[in-house]
Amino acid sequence: MKRNIYLQTVDFKEVEIILEKLISNANYQKQKELVVVTDSLSRITFEAVYAKVSSPFYNASAMDGIALKAKSTYEATETTPVIIKENEFIYINTGNEIPEEFDAVVMIEEVFTNDDGTITLYKSARPYQDIRPIGEDIVEGDLVLPRNHKIRPVDISALLSAGIAYINVIKKPLVAIIPTGDEIVSNVKDIKKGTIIDSNSHFMKNELILLGTNPTIFPIQKDEYKILESTIVKASKEYDLVLIGAGSSAGSKDFAKDIVEKNGNVFVHGIGIKPGKPTIIGEINNTPIIGIPGYPVSTYISFDNVVKKVVRSYLSQNSPTKNTIKAKLTKKVYSSLKNYEFIRVKLGLIGNEYVATPLDRGAGVTMSLVKADGLLEIKKNSEGFYSNKEVEITLLKDVNDIKKSLVVVGSHDILLDKVNDLMNVNDYHLSSSHIGSFGGVLAIKSKGCHISPVHILNDDGVYNEFILENYLDNDYVLVRGVIRTQGLYVKKGNPKNITSLKDLKKENITFVNRQRGSGTRMLLDYLLKEEKINPEDIKGYEFELSTHTLVASSVKDDRFDAGIGIMSVAKINNLDFIPLGDEKYDFIVLKEVLETPLYQEFLQTIKSNEFKEALNKIGGYEIHNIGDIIKGNEVN
Numbered sequence: 001m002k003r004n005i006y007l008q009t010v011d012f013k014e015v016e017i018i019l020e021k022l023i024s025n026a027n028y029q030k031q032k033e034l035v036v037v038t039d040s041l042s043r044i045t046f047e048a049v050y051a052k053v054s055s056p057f058y059n060a061s062a063m064d065g066i067a068l069k070a071k072s073t074y075e076a077t078e079t080t081p082v083i084i085k086e087n088e089f090i091y092i093n094t095g096n097e098i099p100e101e102f103d104a105v106v107m108i109e110e111v112f113t114n115d116d117g118t119i120t121l122y123k124s125a126r127p128y129q130d131i132r133p134i135g136e137d138i139v140e141g142d143l144v145l146p147r148n149h150k151i152r153p154v155d156i157s158a159l160l161s162a163g164i165a166y167i168n169v170i171k172k173p174l175v176a177i178i179p180t181g182d183e184i185v186s187n188v189k190d191i192k193k194g195t196i197i198d199s200n201s202h203f204m205k206n207e208l209i210l211l212g213t214n215p216t217i218f219p220i221q222k223d224e225y226k227i228l229e230s231t232i233v234k235a236s237k238e239y240d241l242v243l244i245g246a247g248s249s250a251g252s253k254d255f256a257k258d259i260v261e262k263n264g265n266v267f268v269h270g271i272g273i274k275p276g277k278p279t280i281i282g283e284i285n286n287t288p289i290i291g292i293p294g295y296p297v298s299t300y301i302s303f304d305n306v307v308k309k310v311v312r313s314y315l316s317q318n319s320p321t322k323n324t325i326k327a328k329l330t331k332k333v334y335s336s337l338k339n340y341e342f343i344r345v346k347l348g349l350i351g352n353e354y355v356a357t358p359l360d361r362g363a364g365v366t367m368s369l370v371k372a373d374g375l376l377e378i379k380k381n382s383e384g385f386y387s388n389k390e391v392e393i394t395l396l397k398d399v400n401d402i403k404k405s406l407v408v409v410g411s412h413d414i415l416l417d418k419v420n421d422l423m424n425v426n427d428y429h430l431s432s433s434h435i436g437s438f439g440g441v442l443a444i445k446s447k448g449c450h451i452s453p454v455h456i457l458n459d460d461g462v463y464n465e466f467i468l469e470n471y472l473d474n475d476y477v478l479v480r481g482v483i484r485t486q487g488l489y490v491k492k493g494n495p496k497n498i499t500s501l502k503d504l505k506k507e508n509i510t511f512v513n514r515q516r517g518s519g520t521r522m523l524l525d526y527l528l529k530e531e532k533i534n535p536e537d538i539k540g541y542e543f544e545l546s547t548h549t550l551v552a553s554s555v556k557d558d559r560f561d562a563g564i565g566i567m568s569v570a571k572i573n574n575l576d577f578i579p580l581g582d583e584k585y586d587f588i589v590l591k592e593v594l595e596t597p598l599y600q601e602f603l604q605t606i607k608s609n610e611f612k613e614a615l616n617k618i619g620g621y622e623i624h625n626i627g628d629i630i631k632g633n634e635v636n
Contacts, residue, residue: 009270009277012340012380015306018267018281023313027286028240030314033171037159040151043169044212044315049145053163054135059098062130063107066119067092070104070127078122086117098131105130138162148316150212172214173314176235177201179245180221180228180256181294199366200245200292200299207303211311213241229259236264236284241310244280246294256280256291264289272380274339276301296366301342323395325374327354328388330409330448331435333376335384344372345393346431348407348450351592355448356393357409357433373397373405373431388446405431406598410440410452411519412547413585414568415482415621418614419605428601434547436518441471444588450599452588453481455519457526463584465631477594478631481586481606482615483622485567486523488578489555496561499578501531504538504562511540512554512563519583520548524564527580549573567620582622586630603627 010018032046061067068089076082092098092105104125112120138144144162145155151169159167179201185191186198201217208215218235221228235242244256257269257280264284269291271279275298280291288310292302312319327347335341345356356376359368374393378384385391395402404427408416412434420430435443440452458466468478490498496509504511514520521544528535535541540560545551548565552573555563570577593599605611607627615621 009272010268011272012305015268015271015281016309019306019309019313022267022281022283022288023310025286026240026283026288028173028314030316031171032168034166035169037156037164037167040156040159040167040169041153042212043151043167044317045145045147045149045151046168046170047147048143049159049162049164049167051138051140051142051144051162051164053138054140055138055161055163056095056132056136057134057140059134060132061092061094061096061098061105062132063105064093065105065107065109065130066090066111067098067102067105068125069102070125070129073104073106073121073123073125076121076124081120081122082124083114084119084121089119103127103131150317170212170315172212173240173311174238175208175213175215175311176218176239176242177204177208177215177245178218178221178228178231178235178242180223181246182223184220184246186220198245200294200296203296203299204243204245204292204303204307207308208311211308212315212317213311223255225255225259228255229263232256232259232289233263233284236287236289239287240314241307242284242287242289243307244289244291245299246292254278257282260284260289260291271302271306272339273301273305274336274341276305276342277339279306281306297344297369300369323399324392325354325395325399326390327356327374327393328390328448329376329385330355330357330387330443330446331439332387333358333378333384335378335382337381337383340380341378343376343378344368345374345376346371346405346407346433347373347393347395347397347402348405348431349403350407350447350450350590353447354393354402355407356391357407357431357443357448359433371431373402401429404598405429406451406602407449408432408451408453409435409443409449410454410588411437411585412549413453413484413566414549414572414618415615416453418611419602422605422608422611423601426601428598430602436515436546437522438517438519441467441588444476444590445472447590450590450593451602453585454588455484455523455583455585457519457523457583464586467588468631472588474632475591476632477589477591477629479587479589480625480628480630481584482626483582483624484585485577485579485582485620486520486564487567487570487580489552489563489565489570489573489575490561490578491555492574492576494576494578498562501527501533501580505533507539509539509561510559511538511543512551512560513541513544514548514551514564515544515546518546519585520564520566523580523583568615568618571619591632 066089073082106125110123144158179198183196184198185195191197205215205217221231260266260282264282266282268281270277278293279302282289290307292299344359348355374395376391376393408430416432423430437454437456443449444452454464457463548569551563551565552569554560567577612623
């Protein structure tokens with residue numbers, strides 16, 4: 001089948017110019033819509049709004065107290081008080097109208113009542129004291145809100161005070177979201193091998209609602225050219241903006257570009273960004289058509305840098321100023337030179353310095369967006385950044401949340417997810433990145449994290465304690481973690497009858513491994529050496545994955561028969577497990593954080609009964625003296 005060929009990839013900085021021309025030629029015209037003021041939150045004013053009444057619209061008391069004539073108090077002092085007769089004043093509350101015969105208010109705390117109904121004052125009042133004049137807040141005819149203003153809660157209060165019950169706002173632009181693909185399903189109940197849930201459409205719909213549009217998700221369009229063409233062309237006549245989900249790349253069934261080109265114009269097919277390259281920008285019937293890449297992270301980047309600009313232009317809204325911080329990279333980041341790249345990162349505050357740990361760069365890794373605290377942008381023609389380089393990060397989360405994040409870099413274990421969940425109860429967070437035990441040692445050595453979970457076996461069969469002596473200095477301590485069982489994952493029922501490492505050499509066995517530098521990989525290599533097994537004899541030894549859960553998921557696949565990992569993950573994934581031995585999973589901790597509230601919260605969490613009960617329920621762990629310092633405890 002014929003494949004599309006990318007048009008010349010457009011440089012990222014040229015996209016804005018193309019979008020300006022696209023929008024200026026679009027059919028979209030702002031229309032006004034009359035709405036109730038109390039229902040106008042986040043709507044955009046169509047025109048300037050002027051006050052219909054003054055606020056207050058009468059002279060009002062600013063205090064609880066008494067209203068009287070100021071001149072009746074002029075002689076009052078602490079030594080010569082003035083007595084005011086009962087018919088010369090009235091009691092009044094805040095907001096009450098001031099009778100015309102009075103011109104001052106005295107707060108109730110300064111009024112002394114007498115038995116005969118008179119009052120005594122020890123301080124004189126001035127004319128118009130504590131009286132809110134007509135229009136003090138708003139004067140009839142004053143401008144309350146300008147046009148193109150996004151209405152906030154405080155604005156609604158002002159509008160009501162100005163006597164405005166209805167307001168003209170910009171009618172929400174209509175946006176069509178057209179998901180495409182034979183493999184796409186809309187119901188989670190329909191998920192099976194070979195299908196992908198349509199999560200992207202709902203991401204875009206919710207973002208569009210927040211932006212102030214009225215989005216509609218169309219039924220999923222199969223990869224049939226004529227049907228898809230009919231849907232897109234019809235949508236271009238009925239909507240103000242059309243988004244085509246997937247089908248924008250260069251595959252044989254990616255029809256979006258050809259359809260737009262046949263029925264309108266394609267201005268961009270491929271932007272020099274990564275992720276997000278296969279973005280289409282075009283028009284049909286003078287309606288902007290944006291082809292969005294199918295991978296979730298590509299969808300996010302394309303939507304953020306293309307779709308948002310179109311919508312904000314429609315609604316005359318400026319892009320918000322990006323919140324950025326400077327942070328030190330915990331590891332080297334490479335770049336392809338030819339694209340403008342967006343790297344997701346986790347952030348944390350160590351001492352007085354923010355650190356940034358790059359996350360998985362795959363365009364299909366949705367969780368990298370969920371976990372990300374910020375984005376590192378790498379300009380075209382840059383080779384990237386070295387480890388420890390200070391870089392600018394665009395924040396995706398509030399900086400105060402980042403300050404309450406304990407940065408954990410090193411070996412993976414599902415117990416870290418439970419720690420994070422329990423710490424969140426008290427508004428603390430665990431920001432973890434899984435790069436293996438040895439990678440964690442390098443990260444904490446460069447002060448790139450607060451804690452590094454490790455399980456590294458020395459040549460003499462001892463776990464972890466040698467790390468401080470051989471690789472680190474006196475700035476660190478080793479804290480007791482858990483004892484966990486490592487072994488082989490096999491399918492339920494063990495159909496290949498795998499009983500030991502020696503069985504991995506069989507021709508009909510395919511193995512899935514952990515990555516170099518991980519403690520699990522080091523243990524495997526140690527055991528293979530002990531049993532004199534050549535790794536080259538194991539089919540799949542070179543296939544590496546970064547977590548125990550990824551290995552377990554792969555073993556469920558028909559292509560793999562065995563993998564190595566911890567018992568707890570085997571139980572969760574309903575796999576059989578062949579134990580190979582127990583190991584110590586401990587924590588290297590920066591001494592400087594030991595007394596901080598952040599670390600103390602972590603310590604209390606791992607020592608809590610709730611945490612211990614959770615691990616016992618999962619199984620595969622032994623807990624003895626967890627949280628105790630076992631090396632480097634000269635700080636005590």
